[in-house]
Amino acid sequence: MSHDKLSSMQIRRRTLLASMAAAGASAGLSTLGVSRAFAQEPEKPAEIIVRAWGGSWVDALKAGVSDSFTKATGIAVRHDLTEDNEIQPKVWAAVAQKRVPPIHVNWDTTTNATKSALRGVTEDLSDLPNLKDTTELAKPVGLDGYPIVNTYGYVYVLAYRPSAFPNGAPKSWKDLLDPKLKGRIALYNDGIGFHFPAQVAGGGKLEDIPGNMQPAWDFISKIKEQQPLLGEDPDFTTWFQKGEIDAACTISTNAREAKKNGIELAWVVPEEGAKFDTDGLWIPKGLPENELYWAKQYINHALTREAQQVWLDGLGLPGVVPGLTPPADLVDDPSYPVTEEAFEHLIRISSKVQVENESQWFAKFKEIMQG
Amino acid sequence: MRTPRAAYPVTWRVMDMLERLAAAVWPSSFQRGLPYLMLLPAIVLVGLLVLGLVQIGDTSLRVLDTSTFLMSEDYTLANYQRVLTENFFATVAGRSLMGSLIVTAITLLFAFPYAYLMVRTPSSALRKFLLVALFLPFFIGQVVRAYGWLIILGNQGMVNEALGLVGVPPMRLLYNYPAVLFGLVQYMLPFAVLMLAPALTAIPNELEAAAASLGAGWVRTFRYVVLPLSRPGLVGAGLVVVTLSLTDFAIPAILGGGTQDFIANAIYDQFFRTSDQGLGATLSLMLVAVGSILVGVVFMLFGAGTLAMGETRK
Structure with missing residues (x-):
């Protein structure tokens, strides 16, 4: 187990470094035009609900991801500030009772999200187009596929x-x-x-x-x-x-x-x-097809370099997309690891x-x- | 010849119609069932609570499988065994129980003179002031009040600033057991006064006057007249305070600095932090059991106090 853990750390570090080197190439990528991500667009809901932490956390999410998502799609984003560990039983109950869950996207700790994934209440996100541009950090360790997408580390x-x-x-x-x-x-x-x-x-x-x-x-x-x-x-x-x-x-x-x-x-x-550790985004099972599609689009959008840059500038955390620039006050800061040496500790x-x-x-x- | 319409107004006709309708729906032979019908909402409410308890009982007999985060299909007493054998739960249960008893004793001690003064004062202005002071905290939630104490008792709070003026260095007044008990007493005081006031009002002034006229001093009158007659109020207030304190969540969480958990905090942790609903359900049931036993013992020793309502009081 410990060996697996260390291996995963090494792989991630290597991938991270390789990704950093490839930053220039990825910098030219478009922001994933959300409307162009999938061939056909199902009916748009009036809004999607994203659970988030309050204060500066939701401010950063709104500035980096939600506002630009709304601008690109016309779909309003409502942030539900219910605590992560309190929304969890509500989502679990909704899925167990085959009801529509109370949120579309859950911004969650990876540990908490893993519980939901093990319980089988998360949608598979392996088909998100932008996953191909992410570092190994985006992949949850010890789980099959992408029931969660990690979006940054801390x-x-x-x-x-x-x-x-x-x-x-x-x-x-x-x-x-x-x-x-x-x-x-x-x-x-x-x-x-x-x-x-x-x-x-x-x-x-x-x-x-x-x-x-x-x-x-x-x-x-x-x-x-x-x-x-x-x-x-x-x-x-x-x-x-x-x-x-x-x-x-x-x-x-x-x-x-x-x-x-x-x-x-x-x-x-x-x-x-x-x-x-990492935090991530995931989607509970039980959403209508069209809403599931747009919830996935939201997470896909959160994985664009532009969205990550603004969102994580606000949080001061390293993201999962290559080419991000650390905030000026966190350059060479141990809390913003980007080098192999920084990860050693x-x-x-x-x-x-x-x-x-x-x-x-x-x-x-x-x-x-x-x- | 037809009876003129004016002789039998429309409103009467409507009332007749309603009466006939009521008689059809609820015949006079059903009259004895009327009180039971009025009890129906309460029975439904209690029934829902009982259903909830049954559900919690069922959950308490299942353990969490951390490989799937689902509850086990099989019944087991493992959660009860954990609760009864792990030191942490014994510590938390002991702290909650002891805390609720201490808070009840101190609250009654403070509430009694307050309620007595409020009921007996001849000054209408003073009575109004005491009532306003009593009800004001009800407009402020428990959490806000607890945060208020953080401001007052914090290292840079008003009390430490005042102490600093006389050369006393800042001292830690918060985040310990006494701070939690203090917060609970302040929260419970209005409940206790409200429960005591009717019992004290029911003691005729003349009885105290009679005792005084027979030569009893204030202390003897209090000891042999007021205190025994106010026992129903003390018992009722005590029961309310002890049960509310025992099950409190916010004050231990906020004023305890994370180190003074009560049972409710431990239950929250199991349900929401570790997702172990089985263990959380077990703790919940045991809290209900401890609270019920405590109340039962008080009922047996002292009667139900003002909570006995019309029943003959001991």
Whole structure:
């Protein structure tokens, strides 16, 4: 399993580098004229509904993908801001009861989306024309075909307040054990993003995941003594802004957004590495044929270089289409990996392994933190 | 000779017609069934809840297959075994139960003098002020109120700023168990006062006056007259507060900083975070069971209080 994981990482890196080299060639491609993607166009719905995360996340999606899709097709895009884990049971129930699902496209974490794919509620997206222009990152690891299309990657960085680290940026996750940080650090409330680097920081090996994660639990037990706050994405921004914390394991996008809002903040990928994961788009089964067609067109459009560039400029994340230009503030930033060297410190575990073990990992993390 | 129309107005004719229609639909022999008919909406509502519980019971006996993310076809007690043996669930259940009892005791302690003053004060202005102060929080949702406490009690909040003025460094007032209990007490106080007020109103002023005229001081009057007679209100308020606290979600989530989960938070995690509906259903049923047992014990020890309505109170 670990071998597969490493192989996939190497393949992806190679593909990514090759794709970067081919950037010039792909730069000349058209934006996939959505209306020209398929030979015949079925009836257009008045709107399609895309589930999205709120705040800067939906703003970026709207600017990069939805607005240009509407311009090209005339189909309005409504963004449903129901939380990803709350829309999931609604979609599952709709498919099980053979009802029309409440959304056309789900913008989801790959881990969450993989659960839906394993359950068989996702449409196959293998026929999207623009997939041929994407890097290996677009393909979900451990699944057949394309029940999900990954659209970008992200890193769970160690974000910190520079004034709290007068001797320089933290180099290791172990720096969070500094007594002066007691009560001043934060993690996600299920430990997501922290399990794998904790495995390394605790003296274990990534190859032992999921078989032996005792080093991770040992390290997390030490972190617990630091009385960390546990929350969700918006909490980290609030806590940094309100002076409640000095360091956190969080997605780089949140840290960047907080910094944009004037919060003194920087981030690093510590020496043990940081979790690299992906988000993607998928379509639930049960849509009328014409709506399914236009939902696929939406995802196809999201894979164009133009849409990716604007969307991911907003998120500050590396996409799955070659030739994208990093935002000026993220050039050579470890949270925006584009080189093989940058990927060496990032940890990527297959979504299948994650979803099969996630429940136990969350429970164990909570048991430690809530005990 | 025909009776003039004016002697029997149209409205009467309509009423006659409606009466005949009502008699056809609901003959007088059915009159005894009328109260049961009026109960029908409540029975349907409770029936739906029972159906839901049956469904949850069924789900609780199935385990999640993480290779397909479908529930198992076979029944098993594995979820119950997990809930009863894993430390995490014991910790969360203990914290919820203990928290609800502490919150109930403190809330009743604060609510009683508030309700007493509100009912007994001769000042109409003061009574109105107390009523407004009581109802105002109802217009603000629980989540908003909890966020309000984040602003007030945060490291850069009003309280720490005030402490800073006298040289006290900022201290962590949030994201711990006392903060959750504090938030719950503040949330529950209006419920308790509203449950206590009718019980206190039902105690005649004359009884307190009589006790005083016989030489009882305020403390003795309170101890031997007011407190025993207000027991139905205390029991009713206690039951409402303990059950609402036990099942609360938002306050532990917001003021607990992710480290002070109650059972409802654990249920949410199972349903929505790990997609394990079987385990979530099991926790839900066990929460219902614990809450029902708790209420049953109170009923047995103290009666149903004001919740007994017309029934003879113990």
